Amino acid sequence: MTETRAMTASDYSLGKILSNLLSLISKEQQPKEESDLLQALYYIYNSDTCSGELPPSVCKFMLDDDATGDAIKHLKTCLQSLSQNDITALNSPITYLLDELICNIQQHAQVDAGYAFVDYNPVDDSIEIVVADEGITIYGSYVAAQKHLELLGDSDAQALNLAQNGYSVKNLPETENRGYGISSNMRMVVEGLKGEFAVFSGNALLVQFADRKGVLSLPKEIDFKGTMVIVKFPAHVPAEFDFYKYIS
Amino acid sequence: MKQVINMFEKYGKELHTRQMVERLSTSMNAGDDYLLDMRGIEQISRSAADELYNLTHGQRRVEIINIEPFVEKMLSAVTLGRFLPRRRTSTDLPIIDCQTIGQVTQQLTASVSL
Numbered sequence: 001m002t003e004t005r006a007m008t009a010s011d012y013s014l015g016k017i018l019s020n021l022l023s024l025i026s027k028e029q030q031p032k033e034e035s036d037l038l039q040a041l042y043y044i045y046n047s048d049t050c051s052g053e054l055p056p057s058v059c060k061f062m063l064d065d066d067a068t069g070d071a072i073k074h075l076k077t078c079l080q081s082l083s084q085n086d087i088t089a090l091n092s093p094i095t096y097l098l099d100e101l102i103c104n105i106q107q108h109a110q111v112d113a114g115y116a117f118v119d120y121n122p123v124d125d126s127i128e129i130v131v132a133d134e135g136i137t138i139y140g141s142y143v144a145a146q147k148h149l150e151l152l153g154d155s156d157a158q159a160l161n162l163a164q165n166g167y168s169v170k171n172l173p174e175t176e177n178r179g180y181g182i183s184s185n186m187r188m189v190v191e192g193l194k195g196e197f198a199v200f201s202g203n204a205l206l207v208q209f210a211d212r213k214g215v216l217s218l219p220k221e222i223d224f225k226g227t228m229v230i231v232k233f234p235a236h237v238p239a240e241f242d243f244y245k246y247i248s
Numbered sequence: 249m250k251q252v253i254n255m256f257e258k259y260g261k262e263l264h265t266r267q268m269v270e271r272l273s274t275s276m277n278a279g280d281d282y283l284l285d286m287r288g289i290e291q292i293s294r295s296a297a298d299e300l301y302n303l304t305h306g307q308r309r310v311e312i313i314n315i316e317p318f319v320e321k322m323l324s325a326v327t328l329g330r331f332l333p334r335r336r337t338s339t340d341l342p343i344i345d346c347q348t349i350g351q352v353t354q355q356l357t358a359s360v361s362l
Contacts, residue, residue: 015356026349069264092291092318099264099293106265107295157343164341184294206341207356214342216355247294247325 011035012124014196014232015209021045022205026221037128037232040117044132045224047115057082058117058130063106072098075118079127082120089237090127093188096247100181101131101229109135109227110144125235126195132228137202138163156202157217163199164206182229188246195233200224250281250311256288263292269299276308287314297322301330 010016012035021041024031031038039055054060057078061071075098080087087094098116105114117130136144139159142152148167152158166183182199189195190208199206203223205216259268276282284300292300300323304310315323346352 013357019353019356022352023349064267069260069262069268072262072264095262095291096293099295103265103293103295106267155343161340161343165339205352208341212355214344214355216352217343217345218352219346219348244321244325247322 012037012121012126012232013209014198014230015207015212017041018198018200018205018207018230022218022222026219036119037117037121037130037230040119040130041228041230044115044117044130044226044228047134048225057119058115060113060115061102062113063102063111068102068106071116072102075116079118079120082118083127083235085125085235087127087235090235092243093193093237093246094127094129096188096243097129097185097231098131100185104181105131105133105135105227108138108141109133110141111135111226115228120235121232126232127235129231130228132226134226137225138199138227139202142167155217156204157206157215160199160201160204160206160215164208184246185229185231188243189231189233192238192241192243192246193233194238195231198230199227200230201227250283252283252285254285254287256285259289261288261290263289263296265293266295266299269296269303273299273303273306273308276310278308281309282311284310284312285314286312286316286319288316289319290316292319292322294322294326298326298329301326 017035017038020031020038024042025045031042036055036057040058043055043058059071059074061067072095076091076094079094102114105111111133115130115132117128119128121128137156139152139156142148142159142162148162151162151167163182164186186197186208189197190210194210196209201224203218203220205218207213207216255263263269300312304312344355346355
C-alpha cells in the first residue's frame, strides 16, 4: 500500500519543484503532486502536444497591446483574490516583473501568444509567478539579431548567462537602454524580495536562489522549445526593500 | 496650438507596453505639437517609459506634463540609462554540465551549492 504524506514548505522550494519537473519530463510521466506550480510548468513544457484544458491559474494571452494590459490586470486581480493577505505593497514589483517579462516575449520570442501563471501558496506563504512562451528561445533571439555572437558560442547556457548579465539584442548604437528585463528582475526578486528566480530556455536552466546560483546545461533529452521565467518570493515585503533601487 | 492628449482617459492608469507608445507616436501628425497629460497614470513599464523618451526626444514636438511620482522615477531611470555606461551588477555564473537527471537533481536540491 502506498502511503502519501502531506507536502511541506520544503517540497515547494523552487529547486525541488524544478527538480521534480525535469525528472517527470525525462521519464515522460505526468505530475501527481499537489503543486499547482508543477502542474503549470509541466503543462507549458508540453503545451504543443497537450490538448486538454489549461490547468488552474494558467492563462494564455495574446501579445497585442490591449490583451497584454488586460492580462496583467487580470493576473494581479487573481493574485489578490488568492492571497490571504493584503499584497498592495507588492503591486509595483509584481507589475514591473510582469511588464518586463511579457515585453521580452513581445520583443524577442517571435510568437503571437504567451502563458502566465500566478498563485499564492499558503503552505509557505509565497507568491509564485511564471511567464512563458513557445518562441525561439533566448539563444535563438541572440542569433536572430546577430548580437554578441562572439560571446555566445553554441550553447543555451551561455545565452542565459548573457541575458542575466544584461546583454541586450536591441541596444541603440550610442546607449544601453535595453537588456534590463531578466537582470533587474532577478536582482529585485533574489536580493530585494528574498525570493528565488529561474529561467528555463532550450537546453539550459538558470537558477538563482539564496544559497546557490548557476546555469545548468541540461541532459540532452530535456529541451524546451521556448523560454519560461519562474519566480517565487515571500508574500510579505521585507522592511528594507526599496523598489526604486532595482529599476535604476 | 498644442494638442493635449489625456493619457489616463486613453489608456487607464497603467501603461504597459512599448508598442502602445509606438502606436501613439504613429497616430500623431508630423507638424503638430502635443502635450501628453499623464495625470492619473500610476504605473508605467520600463519599456513604455523608454519609448516615451524616444517620443519626446525625436522629430515630433511632444512634451509630458502632470507626471505622477512613480512615472517620474521610471522616466528618470530610463533617461539615466541613456547617458551612463551600463553597470553590470551581475557576473558570469558558473555553467555546470549535467549529463543526467540525477546530476540536475543534486545541483538543484542538495545542500552543496552550485
